[in-house]
Amino acid sequence: MKAAAFDYLQADSVGQAVALLSRHGDSAKLLAGGQSLLPALNLRLSAPALLIDIGRIASLRGIAVAGGVLRIGATVTHAELLASPEIASHAPLLTRAIAHVAHAAIRNRGTLGGSLANADPAAELPACALALGARILIDGPAGPRVVAAEDFFTGLFETVMAPDEVLVAVEIDLSPDAAWGFEELSRRSGDYAIVGLAAHRPRHGTPRLAYFAVGTSAILARHAAVALAQRGATPEGIAAAEAALADDLEPHDDPEASAAMRLHLARVLLRRVVGPWSRSA
Amino acid sequence: MTIPVRLIVNGEMVEAAVLPRTHLADFLREQLGLTGTHLGCEHGVCGACTVRLDGAIVRGCLVLAVQADGAAVQTIEGVSDSGEIADLQAEFAARNALQCGYCTPAMLLTAQDLLRRVRVPDRAAIREHLSGNYCRCTGYQSIVDAIEAVAIARSQRADAP
Numbered sequence: 333m334k335a336a337a338f339d340y341l342q343a344d345s346v347g348q349a350v351a352l353l354s355r356h357g358d359s360a361k362l363l364a365g366g367q368s369l370l371p372a373l374n375l376r377l378s379a380p381a382l383l384i385d386i387g388r389i390a391s392l393r394g395i396a397v398a399g400g401v402l403r404i405g406a407t408v409t410h411a412e413l414l415a416s417p418e419i420a421s422h423a424p425l426l427t428r429a430i431a432h433v434a435h436a437a438i439r440n441r442g443t444l445g446g447s448l449a450n451a452d453p454a455a456e457l458p459a460c461a462l463a464l465g466a467r468i469l470i471d472g473p474a475g476p477r478v479v480a481a482e483d484f485f486t487g488l489f490e491t492v493m494a495p496d497e498v499l500v501a502v503e504i505d506l507s508p509d510a511a512w513g514f515e516e517l518s519r520r521s522g523d524y525a526i527v528g529l530a531a532h533r534p535r536h537g538t539p540r541l542a543y544f545a546v547g548t549s550a551i552l553a554r555h556a557a558v559a560l561a562q563r564g565a566t567p568e569g570i571a572a573a574e575a576a577l578a579d580d581l582e583p584h585d586d587p588e589a590s591a592a593m594r595l596h597l598a599r600v601l602l603r604r605v606v607g608p609w610s611r612s613a
Numbered sequence: 614m615t616i617p618v619r620l621i622v623n624g625e626m627v628e629a630a631v632l633p634r635t636h637l638a639d640f641l642r643e644q645l646g647l648t649g650t651h652l653g654c655e656h657g658v659c660g661a662c663t664v665r666l667d668g669a670i671v672r673g674c675l676v677l678a679v680q681a682d683g684a685a686v687q688t689i690e691g692v693s694d695s696g697e698i699a700d701l702q703a704e705f706a707a708r709n710a711l712q713c714g715y716c717t718p719a720m721l722l723t724a725q726d727l728l729r730r731v732r733v734p735d736r737a738a739i740r741e742h743l744s745g746n747y748c749r750c751t752g753y754q755s756i757v758d759a760i761e762a763v764a765i766a767r768s769q770r771a772d773a774p
Binding site: 333335336337338339340363366367370371373374375383387411434436440441520521522 | 660671679741
């Protein structure tokens with residue numbers, strides 16, 4: 333199908349994008365890579381009156397490491413993340429996860445900020461942001477603000493962002509010698525996950541186990557993380573964490589998998605991801 | 614409301630006025646007559662609309678024509694006419710790596726994208742890179758065969774004294 337008609341404006345700066353969003357309210361949508369928005373428009377699941385293109389705003393681009401922080405601009409594409417030596421050395425979890433995102437032609441356009449702001453429960457990057465303890469930098473009419481990833485996702489395709497706010501960048505504190513892992517199960521390469529897990533354990537600290545495609549948004553398995561922190565990535569610790577997943581996750585039924593199957597697979601992924609940590613625990 | 618755009622298509626400067634909702638594949642087909650770019654699902658799943666945008670393969674149905682303003686686009690017509698993929702095309706024909714041919718332009722562009730980056734990818738890597746391109750005649754086996762054969766032939770040519 334074809335998208336319904338809309339107007340199109342290019343924003344030259346974040347300030348201009350915020351001003352345009354403030355003026356046009358809910359009838360406008362931001363366009364960056366468009367790899368989730370354009371399918372929704374073509375399927376007429378969404379019909380905004382105006383698209384505001386933020387894809388050419390220079391300040392939203394770039395990957396930088398400074399002062400112990402990795403900063404990734406909102407419109408950095410999946411392909412740029414995948415090819416980045418900074419990401420590979422400071423956030424290898426992202427490099428691994430990106431390979432599971434859709435297909436090469438889509439990764440060439442899709443952006444980090446778009447994936448986070450879209451908050452698809454089956455998407456990889458929201459879970460990575462949770463696992464890495466990322467901070468989401470947002471700008472809006474009231475000025476910039478910073479939101480922790482764990483406070484950012486509020487539900488099915490829902491975030492704390494107001495309709496007149498723009499996701500500007502993501503910051504991740506460097507965490508040398510961290511243990512990490514990523515696994516997802518999907519029917520075919522590039523499909524949305526049935527269950528996925530992005531996990532990260534700082535050298536000193538509690539692991540963060542972020543599941544996706546289980547429930548209405550990416551979610552941290554907090555009870556399981558505590559079990560692992562208390563007993564380590566030992567067979568006993570992993571067994572306790574697996575049991576605790578029943579308290580952490582609210583898996584859903586869909587035609588691909590029942591809730592019980594999802595919980596089972598979540599436990600399988602926990603073993604696969606955390607099991608190798610025992611050698612370094 | 615139409616918007617003026619300037620872009621380079623297959624090496625030629627194009628100036629046109631486009632509706633914001635016109636995606637790149639429709640623009641190429643309807644306004645430029647370049648019908649080698651095919652449309653299957655129009656929501657990013659089938660891959661039939663694959664084109665090159667500034668050298669990188671993209672879904673033509675998931676890029677607006679206005680977003681391509683200032684960019685260089687290459688379609689199957691351009692890549693075919695330049696001879697860049699003549700060996701791939703010959704191998705697809707020799708191995709019956711197409712039945713109806715609807716997916717073929719995109720398969721060729723996606724295969725060439727892989728071969729530009731990886732000299733001799735193994736069959737798993739070929740399948741992975743093609744995983745976003747559907748062939749509903751289920752011709753994958755011979756498509757993978759053709760790409761693998763071309764990769765090996767190119768590497769042997771490169772190694773020849």
